[in-house]
Amino acid sequence: MTGFLLGSVVGLGALPPGAIKVGQFASLTGKEASFGVAAHKGIVLAVDELNSRGGVLGHPVEFLVEDIQSKDGASATAVKKLIARDKVVAVLGGNASSNSLEAAPICQAAHVPMIAISSTNPKVTEMGTYIFRACFIDPFQGAVLAKFAAGTLHAKRVALLTSVSAPYSVGLSRVFRERFVAAGGQIVAEQRYSEGDKDFRAQLTAIKALAPDAIAATGYYSEAALICRQARALGIDVPLFGGDGWEAPQLIELGGQAVEGTYYSTHYSAESPAPEVRAFIRKFQARYDNEIPDAVAALGYDAMMLLADAMRRAGTTEGPKVRDALATTRDFPGITGRTTIDARRNTSKPAVILKVKDGRMEFVEAVRPDPERLKAEE
Amino acid sequence: MIEAFNFPLSPFNFFSVSEFLQQLLNGVSLGAIYALIALGYTMVYGVLRFINFAHSDVFMVGAFIGYYMGKLVPEGTLWGGLGVLAVSMIGCAILGMTIERLAYRRLRSAPTLNVLITAIGVSLLLEYSGQVFFGAAPRNFPALFPVRNFAVGGLIVGSNQLIVIAVSVILMIVLQLIVYRTRIGTAMRAVSLNPKAAVLMGVNNDVVISFTFGLGSALAAAGGILYALNYPSIDPLMGVMPGLKAFVAAILGGIGNIPGAALGGLILGTVETFVSGSQWSTYKDAIAFAILIIILLFRPAGLLGRFTVEKV
Numbered sequence: 001m002t003g004f005l006l007g008s009v010v011g012l013g014a015l016p017p018g019a020i021k022v023g024q025f026a027s028l029t030g031k032e033a034s035f036g037v038a039a040h041k042g043i044v045l046a047v048d049e050l051n052s053r054g055g056v057l058g059h060p061v062e063f064l065v066e067d068i069q070s071k072d073g074a075s076a077t078a079v080k081k082l083i084a085r086d087k088v089v090a091v092l093g094g095n096a097s098s099n100s101l102e103a104a105p106i107c108q109a110a111h112v113p114m115i116a117i118s119s120t121n122p123k124v125t126e127m128g129t130y131i132f133r134a135c136f137i138d139p140f141q142g143a144v145l146a147k148f149a150a151g152t153l154h155a156k157r158v159a160l161l162t163s164v165s166a167p168y169s170v171g172l173s174r175v176f177r178e179r180f181v182a183a184g185g186q187i188v189a190e191q192r193y194s195e196g197d198k199d200f201r202a203q204l205t206a207i208k209a210l211a212p213d214a215i216a217a218t219g220y221y222s223e224a225a226l227i228c229r230q231a232r233a234l235g236i237d238v239p240l241f242g243g244d245g246w247e248a249p250q251l252i253e254l255g256g257q258a259v260e261g262t263y264y265s266t267h268y269s270a271e272s273p274a275p276e277v278r279a280f281i282r283k284f285q286a287r288y289d290n291e292i293p294d295a296v297a298a299l300g301y302d303a304m305m306l307l308a309d310a311m312r313r314a315g316t317t318e319g320p321k322v323r324d325a326l327a328t329t330r331d332f333p334g335i336t337g338r339t340t341i342d343a344r345r346n347t348s349k350p351a352v353i354l355k356v357k358d359g360r361m362e363f364v365e366a367v368r369p370d371p372e373r374l375k376a377e378e
Numbered sequence: 379m380i381e382a383f384n385f386p387l388s389p390f391n392f393f394s395v396s397e398f399l400q401q402l403l404n405g406v407s408l409g410a411i412y413a414l415i416a417l418g419y420t421m422v423y424g425v426l427r428f429i430n431f432a433h434s435d436v437f438m439v440g441a442f443i444g445y446y447m448g449k450l451v452p453e454g455t456l457w458g459g460l461g462v463l464a465v466s467m468i469g470c471a472i473l474g475m476t477i478e479r480l481a482y483r484r485l486r487s488a489p490t491l492n493v494l495i496t497a498i499g500v501s502l503l504l505e506y507s508g509q510v511f512f513g514a515a516p517r518n519f520p521a522l523f524p525v526r527n528f529a530v531g532g533l534i535v536g537s538n539q540l541i542v543i544a545v546s547v548i549l550m551i552v553l554q555l556i557v558y559r560t561r562i563g564t565a566m567r568a569v570s571l572n573p574k575a576a577v578l579m580g581v582n583n584d585v586v587i588s589f590t591f592g593l594g595s596a597l598a599a600a601g602g603i604l605y606a607l608n609y610p611s612i613d614p615l616m617g618v619m620p621g622l623k624a625f626v627a628a629i630l631g632g633i634g635n636i637p638g639a640a641l642g643g644l645i646l647g648t649v650e651t652f653v654s655g656s657q658w659s660t661y662k663d664a665i666a667f668a669i670l671i672i673i674l675l676f677r678p679a680g681l682l683g684r685f686t687v688e689k690v
């Protein structure tokens with residue numbers, strides 16, 4: 001405790017006057033807007049909470065956001081602006097792995113710590129020593145989905161639908177295939193599409209002819225909703241499931257009746273009885289008109305709190321010191337689980353499987369990371 | 379990375395009869411929409427010899443008019459659906475004529491390049507105004523027509539697919555009748571053949587060109603609604619890819635030639651669907667465009683196009 005106090009006193013001297021600026025880059029508009037908007041709401045909630053308790057290191061937090069409009073190429077520009085013009089001390093985001101991959105080299109070069117919110121592709125944190133993430137990674141998520149398909153769904157033959165223009169989807173499909181085959185399953189087909197496609201009938205017709213037990217669509221929600229609709233219209237009645245890219249209210253809005261009975265893996269369940277989750281949901285609903293926060297909102301909140309914790313422990317907002325503090329995060333109590341940052345700047349957290357039922361998300365099962373297996377992978 | 383792209387199945391093992399027919403049906407219903415949009419490109423080119431790049435955005439506006447009108451009529455009724463279709467077509471016809479009047483008419487004697495750049499400007503204006511007024515997030519398009527799926531043997535026929543094909547065929551027949559059986563159609567063909575001679579023969583070019591834009595835009599609106607019915611997630615940039623494909627279809631069939639545009643649309647839609655359904659789905663656009671290049675190598679004026687000799 002003394003060390004902590006001393007640290008903060010020493011640190012205060014090094015801190016420039018005024019607010020601590022933190023920037024987020026996110027898709028607030030466009031086809032991945034649900035991720036950006038949810039993460040933004042989570043961060044704003046965290047910032048308000050921090051500021052109402054006197055800020056961080058005695059300074060209020062000033063939060064800035066840049067909209068990347070779900071466009072390739074916009075993340076780099078947004079992060080450059082946040083760092084060069086707004087002089088942010090840390091960057092939060094992105095959501096889609098492709099966005100984080102764009103932004104990471106810029107944060108790394110400027111020695112500004114970046115915490116990716118829901119980018120699960122392992123390559124993101126491999127981009128540099130200043131790049132962290134608040135969520136689990138796809139080798140784990142792929143294993144969770146494979147276990148779910150083989151165990152809970154009793155599927156033996158699965159067809160894969162991969163979005164080849166999303167690194168997230170390509171990576172998740174690859175791990176799913178490896179793990180599902182290792183568990184004795186068979187991948188009967190891997191069909192491909194690109195982000196923004198709207199016609200999946202051709203791929204689904206080819207899949208239907210192979211009569212799989214289930215279909216895994218590893219892309220994002222805009223396409224997943226249309227895939228479910230077209231699959232049901234073609235008379236395909238086997239279960240469909242995907243990863244955390246499905247998590248968005250638009251999945252149900254765009255998918256309607258067709259997404260009923262589909263499953264996806266994600267970072268937390270709003271039905272969890274854990275007291276910290278209940279408290280978070282209460283605060284979120286009070287702030288945002290009774291809206292139930294999804295996993296990305298919880299991750300946004302966690303990312304901001306992780307950063308505040310690291311700044312407190314560093315006693316400063318200087319990039320290299322905050323980076324070192326982030327890298328030594330141990331057992332941080334987050335909404336999406338206890339967070340320990342490992343040597344590769346990743347975290348291992350539990351995943352949950354949710355099912356769409358009557359237009360709401362229903363908890364199916366939780367899968368904890370197996371520490372031995374994760375070690376074996378390193 | 380490499381192992382993610384291995385091909386466990388031969389690309390040609392999917393041709394069971396029912397699957398072949400299913401893909402053909404999927405392809406024809408996609409191609410019918412491309413054809414409707416392609417008709418607009420081809421008619422404007424036929425009359426004015428320029429590519430109206432804003433056409434694909436009129437298509438988008440058509441879908442959005444359908445979206446807002448769809449909230450006013452009961453969902454899933456035939457008359458409600460046809461009513462929305464008619465209102466959207468009229469709305470876009472007015473939009474098309476307004477664009478022509480405000481943006482293109484002043485440039486009629488200017489070099490084609492100026493008009494082309496203006497068209498790109500109008501296209502961007504519509505796309506980004508759309509983002510301001512409609513929002514950039516994708517929206518769920520209502521089910522305007524009654525939805526039912528029929529199982530014929532192993533084949534699943536969606537009512538929306540049938541509506542797409544039926545509406546497209548009817549509109550193409552109506553268009554053919556307008557162009558070849560009416561006075562205004564005759565005038566259109568006259569302007570297309572030689573605008574100056576048409577003026578000398580008493581044709582009012584402004585009226586004819588305005589009418590052409592209106593007709594083409596109405597078809598784009600119909601295409602937009604049919605596309606949104608089949609792929610019910612609409613956003614202000616939804617016209618970009620279908621517009622590009624329809625443009626290719628128009629060139630494939632022979633630009634300026636109406637049956638050619640329809641043929642080009644059908645070929646493109648079918649090829650795209652069959653490639654998507656194979657293991658080469660990643661290359662679907664590449665293969666569609668490669669076919670365009672090959673056809674143009676052998677028939678530079680397109681499948682049904684004719685060379686016009688430039689008279690000096």
